[in-house]
Amino acid sequence: MMGDQNPITEERILAILDRVKDPEIPVISLIDLGVVNGIDVSASGAVTVTITPTYTGCPAMDVMKADILTELGNAGIEDVRVELVLAPAWSTDRITEGGKRKLKEYGIAPPETTADIRALKGKAPIVECPQCGSEDTVMLSAFGSTACKALWKCNTCLEPFDQFKCL
Amino acid sequence: MTDQEALHTYALRLADDLLILSHRLGEWCGHGPVLEEDIALTNRALDHLGEARNLLTYAGQVEGKGRDEDDLAYLRKEREYLNVKLVEQENGDYAHTIARSFLFDAYHLPLMEAMLKSKDEQLAAIAGKAVKEATYHLRHSSDWMIRFGDGTDESHQRAQRALNELWTFTGELFVSDEVTSKLVEMGVAPDLGAVKAAFDRTVNEVLAEATLSRPEDGYMATGGRQGMHTERMGFILTEMQYMQRAYPGAEW
Structure with a gap:
């Protein structure tokens, strides 16, 4: 990687995801909402973000997915996959x-x-x-x-x- | 029947109940008796649809023929839908719509609670999401059953009439066959006997508070699980599948 002033780390991705807002409640981030289940950075720099739906039918999930890709893309992180998992189930306690x-x-x-x-x-x-x-x-x-x-x-x-x- | 075929069929049955009920509730959009209920029914429709999507996707994966949720939702023929006849019944008046949902919720919640312990991880995960929403749904429909039953003479009569008309469709919810027996044995599907006991408790409690009488068990209509539907089903599919039939592959 070129000089790598800015390596792709979990912390850095977390900070970027904290800028992605809930499309329907634009004051809270995906981190605040607790929908991000995990972030995985492979040795080659490929990123997998796992999110869990708040409601099974929540139409905002597709938008969140797209917003994550856009925001990480803006930060120069292109090799990203967003995966939707159901378990462990999201609850408002998160x-x-x-x-x-x-x-x-x-x-x-x-x-x-x-x-x-x-x-x-x-x-x-x-x-x-x-x-x-x-x-x-x-x-x-x-x-x-x-x-x-x-x-x-x-x-x-x-x-x-x-x-x-x-x- | 292989284990895989049984699981595929079972996931489709669960999915189709929710898909068709969701469609029926969606028909109320813009027609609710009050704004709050208009919103409530479309919210419920959305919850059911979300759950149906998860189940259809899973049914497609288990089948392994490359069919996705849209293929299964929009491109099957009437005889290939495996929902119970209860959910395809017309909306009728508001008491009828609520009674239909109440009877379904009283079955669906204990089913999902039991499915949390399924040995199939994906079904357990789907139940983990659904159980919270189903609790909310049952509370909503129970509240209205009580309000209608213990309300005015008119609302009482309408709620009782709805129960009497729909009762014949409740038996099918608890019929075991080769598919369920196999999956119960494998620890994948809940035993319907236990679900029926929970259904009876809920129905008896709510109807007692609502001062409504529980209809006698008489002839029970079945066949939906085998793809034999009432004539109402064709009308639902005609509307639901129109876009995909007219413009195959359309997305927006």
Whole structure:
């Protein structure tokens, strides 16, 4: 490799992937979202990025794949394969703390953790309004504007908001 | 029948249930009774379609003849579809659509839960994704069954009528044959007896809360798993396959 000022390392790829945003929630990166399962760099410099779908039917997965290839290509990394794997299954627990904070700032209530006993018992979780912080909120619909979101309303500030569904 | 043929057939059955139900729910797009439900049904359609795509892709790989998900979804003939008759039934009114999904969800969730332990890694992985979504779906359809049943006289009557009409299609969900027996023995497919027990529990609990009565088990319509469908199936395929038949290989 020519002089190799900039060798292809896992860390470097990770940093680049952190610039690839979720196509439907453009404030959080694929790293924040926890969809990147693994990065493999072979001896010859061939890169394999493994991602796992958030939802089986999520139409954003194809876009994410294309965006990864574009962003790595822009950084001069051309020999890339993106593989989609189903196991281990993605869950909202894989969203990083930073990712949850960014979701909230964007106006989307982050998911509660799956270990929440209320979620296990099928009860409605307590969801904080991302606008005013009130816990007096009510779910309007279990399904929202994308496969990953539910629609809620705040009884305090009366604003509707999206919640990232807990899965 | 070889192990491979059994697995291919089984994956297709699972896939076709979801593909056809997804198509039916998609027909509600723009016609939902309220915006939230319009969105809910199309969301569900998308979940089912995603799962169907994984299963069709897998069915194609197992078959080993180079057929991909699109070939299997769009280019088979009616007799080659192996979905149960329940999912091809018309949408009817909203109670009918919800009851159809409720009966399917009450079967699908325990099936996926049991399939988590499948010795087939790919089926276990697909179930790992599906089980979370199926939980969500069952909650949605159960809530509506209770709201309809325990709602007004009109909504109660419509929900009961839907159950009565659809009940004859529930038996087929639990019929074992050569394919399932072989795969159950191999630890690949869940035992349908256990799934039926879970189905009964869910149905009894929800219907009791909904003040609806569980229809008596009478004549049960079967045949879908062998490719013998009701006349409604042809209309679904005519619409679903139109683009690929008219413009073979079209992509966008």
